[in-house]
Amino acid sequence: MKHQPSHTIARSCLVAGLALVTALATACTGGGSNKAAAPASVIATDASHAPTSITVWSFNTLAKEVKAFQDDLGRLHQKYPWLTVKFVPGKDDAAFAKAVAAGDPPDVFISTAPDYVGQFCHNGTVLDMSQYLKLANIDVTKTFPAASLVYTQYQGKQCALPLLTDAYGLYYNKKMFAAAGIASPPKTFSELIDDAKKLTVKNADGSIKTFGLVTRTDYNLNANIFTGVHTNSKFYDAAGKATFASDPGWANILQLDKSLQDFYGAGNVQKFVGQYQPHSDDAANAFVKGAAAMEYDGEWHIGEIADEAPNLDYGIAPFPVPDDQLSRYGVGNTQGTVVYIPSRTKHAQEAYFAAQQLTTDTTFLTTLADAVSNVPSTFDSLKAWDQAGNEHWKAMIDILTNPGSYYKQLTAAGAQDATAWGTFTQNYERGKAGDLTAALKKFDQQVNTMNAQAGQ
């Protein structure tokens, strides 16, 4: 043997490796943005159709939620026997994107939140359903509340459909309010601060027994207080540039957060968060336990309280607005579960058919809403829903249907901007942001870079 085997092998490995890289890089990117052929028609509900089986992924993991979906999809199969649905629970956006990257996506994907609508839409990962909706004679503006279109459309494309909605409100303990002599829930920021102070109860040793309201960003769902809707702020201006430095609303809501934290002391807030964060959703939840007189939470908490503390006497109100915006009182942060159809599905027609049934059929929506404690997402189903008269649910529906309610704008950067904003607010709460104006300016740049790199 004259030549050295290991060298040859190394060289051939390198060559093979490089060849593979280029092959795969071209293979898995496919090249070119995705232009799915526009459909000529959609499947009519009364027509017969060749038997088809499709796969539906959803984020749900709770047994009762999974069962509700399976029941719903079972009813779909009864109604349209040609359509068989294989339901796979416990899949998140990451799993979906990975499946798309692998070229093996499901036919329908139900995601817990709309954070990635912009990204999937921009990248051509999911189908623009506008054409399908048009052919099926569905006018989205007449079907879904405006708030739910904010987070399902991206640059004029209907890349997702809303399936049940989430509204966020202020849960308040009526007994404690009465004991503190407060007649109605706070409407403005200054009322909120006053009430929170009045509702605070201390132990003999000076430690805090009951907090009025803890707003620390990383506690429970408080991040949703900071999406801008309460101060009428938007993440981005018309040109798509970040507004954190230019819109005074952001500094305003941060100030509210700071005054509450300063009143309690960062150490006390930390103790509260440490003890109650792991129990946000279970029977040891701070609001249920009486450790907090008010709590910012989503509507599914109504169902949790019903399970864990059926006798708790509480109300739900919109989160307050700045003192000079009283006329806007009633708005809230709204988002919801969304339904995607991956653009490379082999069964686009059938997938759309299933998605349309799921998102617009009143019976589906109301039974599902009951099972998972969400708000139904169409005007029709809201009218038909038997819970709509319940005072708690009514408060949430009012927030949801309020024309001033919205979710932060979506961008091609997906969930990154919201996460970065969360990091910023946490640093601010820890006194690490330095000069706020300068810090917000720098943050604007950071977010703009983020979006630019995502191809926005």
Added chain:
Amino acid sequence: MTAAVARPVEVRREADLRRIRAVLSTVATHAIAIAVALCFLLPLLICLVTSLMTQQQAGTGALWPSPFAWHNFTDVFHDMPFARDLWNTVLYAGLSTIGVLLSSVPVAYALARMSWRGREVTFMVVLATMMIPAQVTSLPLYVVFSQLGWVDSLKPLIIPSFFGDAFSIFLLRQFFLTIPSELTEAAKVDGAADWRILRSVVIPISKPAIAAVGLFAFLYAWNDFYNPLLYTGNSSTSQTLAVGLTTLAKSSHQNAYQLQMAASIIFLAPILVLFFFAQKVFVEGVTLTGVKG
């Protein structure tokens, strides 16, 4: 008083003193050793008592379960797909151990007992691969495995182990180097080929080292979190226990410490049993990883 003639009383006192000092030092050492032992046992004890508490009691700082909730150990089988996760973990650990041994022993033999050009370079490459973070390879590998349709199955976890494992190769090589050359030379004279020498001389002598490497491979797979998270994290069929334990709280919206602890106990019990029966192998294996000064 001259030093040469010490009085018996003084001698005895000195002896007494020395004995007392020895006893005291022994007592002190044991006191420290016991204190350290308690530190090492505390988390396990807390894990154990928490696994027997009720949902109300777990995580409240209570140190003794009252009442004893033995049903936690059956609840985990209802509240999470525990049996399935356990089976997947056993499959993953068992099969990948076989794979690692089958593929690593010949490589280690070639690196330790055969002479060829490029051997040292190859060994350096083996060492270098041990330094590559999983994150560097996982992004493209994910694409490859998913194109093969292996994602959401145990294949991406098990199959690579049949292609050699750097750490195991390194350990086995270290051991093979210590085998006296007379033993293999004798076989060589008989004209036995390398393969036969490996099978009939090296492997029988190296049983303890191979057992240690096998144990480590088993443990690695049993503990592995990153790869199962990546490839089976969202799978409804192929999830392993390590990942399943972490999603227990998230999938039930209940932070049920007692169930997490009960599941952890079942998860670590087989390992502890292995450990008690094969402690010697473990210790020798660990010593093998070290470099003698």
Added chain:
Amino acid sequence: MLAGPARSVKGAEARRSRRRRPDRARWWVVLGFLSPFLIGLAVFVVYPVLATLYYSFTDYQAGSYQPVNWVGLRNYRTMFADTQVFWVAVRNTVWMVLIMVPIQTVWAIFVAWILTRIRRGALVYRTIYFLPAMVPIVATALSFIVMLNPVGPLNHLLSDVGITGPGWFSDAAWSKPSLVLMALWTVGNTMILFLAGMLDVPKSLYEAAEIDGAGAWKQFLHVTLPGISPIVFFSLLTGMIYTFQYFTEAFVASGSANPILSSNESIGYPQDSLLFYTTEIYRQGFQYFRTGYASAMAWLLFLVIFAFTLVFIRGSRRWVYYGGAR
């Protein structure tokens, strides 16, 4: 050490082999023995490493149908630019490497030293000290989350003796120290190495030191420590390489302390204090799908670990050379 040279064998075989160096194995036999490893190396190491390198110069996003653009060094520039999160991850990781690993090593030496002083019941103690190293990492992390929860058993015990315990994993100031505690608990493997090393130190050296009147501490300093110095280097090196890639413990701790969000979404909780380099790569790559950027981060980590290892080995001349021809 090497297999000794073969005795010369009579016949043509010997003449042929004398033309080359004696005792050369036939290349196809070697290749046969190496084949599983070489295939694995090509498929599971060489290809992915090169692919990651390629990705790191592009704006590739997994799951996207946008055309992939070559963006040169942009991903690397972005890292060092204003994304504070990257620096948070770097800072946290360096903290662990520089603080956790040395503490862990000192503790392992101390525990091993205790074991050398014990005559009776040494095996029992050794078993107890080694036991936690056997507990799967995920189970360890979950147990510590329970033990160190702010109103949990440990703080309860502390308050019994009048100490107000901190928030541990829930408090950004205490979350990394909590991980250090966890690392101290699972120190068994390193401890066994030190124990073996200490028992290898010749007795005569201790006796000589004793005659010179050195106490226990002096003996430790001048006899034991030099005797185990190669193992100290070894354990520091492997500990640091491991800690650069610290993932599971942090991922599980953040996820379990914050069950309201998915594990991916709670990466870094609380307040990014547990955001480490690898968890940030995971988040960028598998949560935001920024494959290109995550690849750049991964490559940088690879280079840093490699450079660090070389420097560390160069810097410690005592490093034991691995077997093989010199």
